[in-house]
Every structure is written in C-alpha cells, then in structure tokens.
Amino acid sequence: MKARDVVVVDGVRTAFGRAGEKGFFWHTRADDMVVRVIRELLRRNPKVTREMVEENVWGATTQEGDQGLTLGRTSALLAGLPESCSGCSVDRMCAGGLTAITTAASEIALGACDIAIAGGVEHMGHHPMGATADPNPRFLTERLVSEDALVMGKTAENLHDLYPEITKEMADEYALHSQLKTARGYAEGKIQKMIVPMTVYTKEGWIVADRDQQPRPETTMEGLASLKTPFRIQGKVTPGNSSGLNDGAAAVLLMSADKAAELGVEGRLRLKGYAYAGVRPEIMGYGPIPATRKALERTGLSMEDMGVIELNEAFAVQAIIFMKEFGLKFPDDERLNALGGAIAFGHPLAGSGPRLVIHLLSLFSDRPDLRYGMTTMCVGLGQGATAIWERV
C-alpha cells in the first residue's frame, strides 16, 4: 500500500498559564481546555463537520485525574464529536503532542482514517512533573541512569558541563532574544491569532485567558544575571534561561490531501517525514540532534533546506547546542523560533509540540517564500523528536 499525503489544515491553542494557584487555569480542568481547542478547530473550519472527524489523538504526560481515562475518547465525547469518532491517548512526555500528531498522521497515511484531530495538553498545576510517578528503584540501584536524569534542570547543567564553552551569559543572551521575539510577536498581533480565548474562574473572579501568562517582555541581561541557579550551587541554569511550569492545550486538524481536495479545504502543511531518537537520559536536551539528523536523512533534505525551524526551548543551553551542531547563528538565527520560544511562552509538556506546528502555520502564511520547515524538541529520559513539513 502506498502511503497517502497528510496535510495540516489548521491549528489552535489555549493561552499558556502559569502552573499553580497563581495560574489562570488553576480552577479549570485539563479536559475542558482540550474541549475548547477541539470546538474552536471545528468552528474555524466549517467545511469539516463533526461527523467527519474519525479519530481524536491526545498526548499528556500524566494520564490520570482530569487528564486520565483515555483523554482522546473522553474529550471527543465532551466536545460533541460523534460516538463513531474513536480516540486514544499517547505519551512521550514533552513530545506527547507531537507524537499524537505523527500517530494520527500515520493512521491517515495508511488509510485507517481520513480526518483526525491531534493535540497535547498538560496541566502542570494539577499534575506537577513526575509527582505520581514511581520509577523502578533499579534505575538507581543498578545505576542504569544517574539521579540527575530524573530532574530536567540537572540534565541541562550536565549539558553545560559537556559544552563548557557555552557560558551562563550565552544562555541568558539566548533567553533574552526569546523574550524579545515573543514581545515583538505580541506587539504585531501574531501570537493572539493562534490562541482561542477561554473564560475561566480565578481568585479575581471570571476572566478571559487570551494571552500567555509567562512572557516577561521587561527582561534584561542584568535581571537574568541576578537569578538563582536552582539545580546546582553556582550553576548556569536559572528560571530565566529555562522554560517554565505551565498549563496549556494545543491541537491541529489533519486530513489526507485527497480528502482536503474533495472538501475544498486548504491543506497548509504536508508532513514530509519525522523521526524519534534516544540519547543518554542524563543529557536529554541533546535529543533533538540525532532525531533531526535522522529525519533529514530519511527525507533526503538538509538543514539548508529548512526555511524555518521551531525548536522547543526546554533550556537555553540545549537550544544553543542545537544551533552549534547545525551551524545556526548565535544568539539569534533568523530561521530559528522567529516568534520566540518556550523560554518566553512556557512549556506545558505535551502541549508544546502542537504549539510548534501552529507557529509554523503562522510563519508559512506570512511568508510565501517558505518551502520546508521543521519542528523539533527534546524529551525527558533522553529522547528527541523532529518532524519536517512542506508547503502544500
């Protein structure tokens, strides 16, 4: 059987809140955030009726409580998708949402369905990272991984050890650029268009969550230099050059290229190929490098072919290593994260992969010259995930 072309028609996300009681989603359920995104995708694409949606795939790192009970199925029922729409949940931690997309796309490519919704959510306020996990003691007693591997910030400090030429000032400079690009994206109205507003109940009463809570447009190098290094005494990783702890949901609408043509719907990006790869868990931020090499090799493309690259900035050091390995210009390559990244927006784990794809959709609409783009991210316990996209 020949694989069919799969296209992204649209994508949308909630605003990203700060995790915890000060976050605007503290009193909002994760599955309700998912429902908001699904309904908005359908509202914005009236040629796709709900009866046409055949599959609903969602990534979440913690799959219990308001993210449990097979979120792909529960959210389909809650969003008013037909009973006939199947749903499932996947987990690849930070790349859970990207995995939802490649899973649904692969189903479409093999002819298992024609139209799917795929996304990711993480309510890190309700589900603090790893809080209910029970890692097998063998990991440590048999030294399968070092204790560092279980704390992401420590893996970033390990990357600094591995690349001593990447200084704390460089990490801060990178972070500053991320904040400034996001501030510019907001000032130009580009970010708001990707966000579906959601009315939520907070300590201050009902408010509309329509802007991300984490960006700090007032960031300066001096401010960054003064921050503590929570993961190591005299370390280099700070709250300013790390992504944060956030709540958010994001998803895309996928279909076969044939179905898009039949419905008269514009397929905006074609999934050209993707790859996942594993690395030592202690240096999980290195993951995007082998995943990207593999994805490029398998698609027969090179980094020079990529007009835009959306890299999830779990930590600045990890982004800088990626730039170094692929010859991108430090501190700010015009092809990389043109609208800023997770250091500014925040990183609600499984919600971030679809956010990257939504950024590509926005960049491709603004720039007709673009042909190929990439989304790439690192994953806890040592993985990388890369997908390559082509203008239809």
Ligand SMILES: CC(C)(COP(=O)(O)OP(=O)(O)OC[C@H]1O[C@@H](n2cnc3c(N)ncnc32)[C@H](O)[C@@H]1OP(=O)(O)O)[C@@H](O)C(=O)NCCC(=O)NCCS
């Ligand atoms: C780094 C981390 C521990 C910080 O958590 P936190 O202390 O709750 O973070 P905050 O946002 O409260 O920031 C801490 C301080 O830094 C300050 N700060 C953060 N970013 C800043 C910036 N850009 N400029 C100036 N100050 C900044 C805050 O104002 C705050 O100051 P305060 O203590 O005086 O209030 C947390 O964000 C984290 O764990 N990040 C990594 C997440 C992760 O591992 N994800 C998975 C990746 S694989």
